[in-house]
Amino acid sequence: MTFRWLLSAAALAASPALADDTHTAFRVFVADHGDAGITAFDLEGDGRWTFPTVGQAKLYPAANGAALVAVQSDDETVSFLNSGITLTSHGDHSDISVADPSAIDGTLTGPRPFHVVNHDGQTVINFDQGGYAAILPQSALATGKVEPTEFRQSRAHHGFVTPFDGVTLSTVASDATDGPRLGLQAFDAKGDPMGEVATCTGIHGEAFSGSFLAAGCNEGVLTVQESGDGPRFAMLPYPADFPEGKTGTLLGSTSIQMFLGNFGADGLVVIDPVDEPHFRHVKLPFRRVDFALDPARPGAAYILTEDGSLHRLNMLDARIEDSAKVTGPYSMEGHWNDARPRLAVAGGSILVTDPAKGAVQVVDAETLDVARAVEIGGQPYNIAVVGGSGLSH
Numbered sequence: 001m002t003f004r005w006l007l008s009a010a011a012l013a014a015s016p017a018l019a020d021d022t023h024t025a026f027r028v029f030v031a032d033h034g035d036a037g038i039t040a041f042d043l044e045g046d047g048r049w050t051f052p053t054v055g056q057a058k059l060y061p062a063a064n065g066a067a068l069v070a071v072q073s074d075d076e077t078v079s080f081l082n083s084g085i086t087l088t089s090h091g092d093h094s095d096i097s098v099a100d101p102s103a104i105d106g107t108l109t110g111p112r113p114f115h116v117v118n119h120d121g122q123t124v125i126n127f128d129q130g131g132y133a134a135i136l137p138q139s140a141l142a143t144g145k146v147e148p149t150e151f152r153q154s155r156a157h158h159g160f161v162t163p164f165d166g167v168t169l170s171t172v173a174s175d176a177t178d179g180p181r182l183g184l185q186a187f188d189a190k191g192d193p194m195g196e197v198a199t200c201t202g203i204h205g206e207a208f209s210g211s212f213l214a215a216g217c218n219e220g221v222l223t224v225q226e227s228g229d230g231p232r233f234a235m236l237p238y239p240a241d242f243p244e245g246k247t248g249t250l251l252g253s254t255s256i257q258m259f260l261g262n263f264g265a266d267g268l269v270v271i272d273p274v275d276e277p278h279f280r281h282v283k284l285p286f287r288r289v290d291f292a293l294d295p296a297r298p299g300a301a302y303i304l305t306e307d308g309s310l311h312r313l314n315m316l317d318a319r320i321e322d323s324a325k326v327t328g329p330y331s332m333e334g335h336w337n338d339a340r341p342r343l344a345v346a347g348g349s350i351l352v353t354d355p356a357k358g359a360v361q362v363v364d365a366e367t368l369d370v371a372r373a374v375e376i377g378g379q380p381y382n383i384a385v386v387g388g389s390g391l392s393h
């Protein structure tokens, strides 16, 4: 594997010679496992806010962190928040501005909203039982406006839609009742298909890294590469010497062109979309609860296992570097949506929701020590973080 680095060495250097007007702000949004809404708090400082939801929400940052999408799948509702933190790129630096978060006036309702994709300036929400996706321009969302257009799918299914390399990609399902998902297909601006369906049986778990989109399939990982001349599809089959399993949840690195996927209940797979070997398997000591990538440390990922241990994985050599207990045990027996921890990473801290304790554990990414617990109450579950460093001038 020779990974392609996506950031220059200068961009990776950790904020050299901090100017006086450099400001760092991370804001954490936590959704309750039940219907107790969303709590927002500042990682440094004492800002604290709450927002009502209709039901359990999964949270996604959008528009470069200026907005939050709160998907309430069981309640047919998607609501939106202004995060209050905007980062505007000026090329060699970003400007940061910080204000209070607020609810955005504009809620989408529809049959079973689920996956959210952010790509090419659009935020796309799939309505699994409606047979369509709502496409929202992030430029509008960043200013508190919800302006959806609709992409119709030929058949309703649990899938995703994304703009990609000048076309729209959509998952496609079989016409049979409860038939399987078949793969991914390109569509033109009028919604007409362009070419065949790229086979990816059971397609699930889309992610982006560099010029690639990757998604998990029963037979391997489907990669799609931007060419500037339309997407190029390739199937990477799972290696014959891998244990039984498949990936269905992928994360894409922003600093190195690579992906990390789940693989079976107690494994992970590091994926290089370009060079062989495309796959490296990582065996975990216990079943996996959640995993996240570190946007500030190239190649670093964190995995929480059901014994309550947090592990730091070096993806470049597919090796667990360090492990430490950060919560009590959370068994993976039971329903997938039972209240268990979820991870997010913010500026040197790993944030671990701890529903049994009603808190968010703030873990030092270097030492894996729990630095402090932020009391939330209820059952803190899904989590998202926005923010970063910039100049305020």
Ligand code: ZN
Pocket: 090, 093, 094, 095, 391, 393
């Ligand atoms: Zn500036």
Ligand code: ZN
Pocket: 114, 115, 158, 204, 205
């Ligand atoms: Zn899904």
